[in-house]
Amino acid sequence: MKKGTKIYSILHFKCPQCQEGAFLVSTPYDLSKLGDVREQCDVCKLKYAIEPGFYYGAMYVSYGLGVTLFVTIWASCNWFLNDVSVWVQIGLVVLFSILLGPYLFALSKIIWANLFIKYGAHAKLDGQAKPHS
Secondary structure (H helix, E strand, O other), X not given: OOOOXXXXXXXXXXXXXXXXXXXXXXXXOOHXXXXXXXXXXXOOOOEOOOOOOHHHHHHXXXXXXXXXXXXXXXXXXXXHOOOOOHHHHHHHHHHHHHHHHHHHHHHHHHHHHHHHOOOOOOHHHHOOOOOOO
């Protein structure tokens, strides 16, 4: 994975601008700090909250990730397993939603931030945060 791509920032939960500083306060599965985003990047000093309520938009991304999870489980059950009952499929969706919920919640926030903040190769060197795009 090459640094400088949005995928790098998303998969490593790194600052969208410099891709070196941490984005989350803790890991996605630290339930006491579930989905908490840092105030700013420790490296380039970018403020992660562009405006009050900025991360409410991440709900749309989270919804899309949830639908993708549901469709993936449903399609896998119907394509790879013979005669799976609807209740088994529902149980699998519920199980994976609970297990992956914290990760998908954090993932939706970093994806949302990457939609609005662009990578700046010299962000760390300049010592100043660049304007959001």
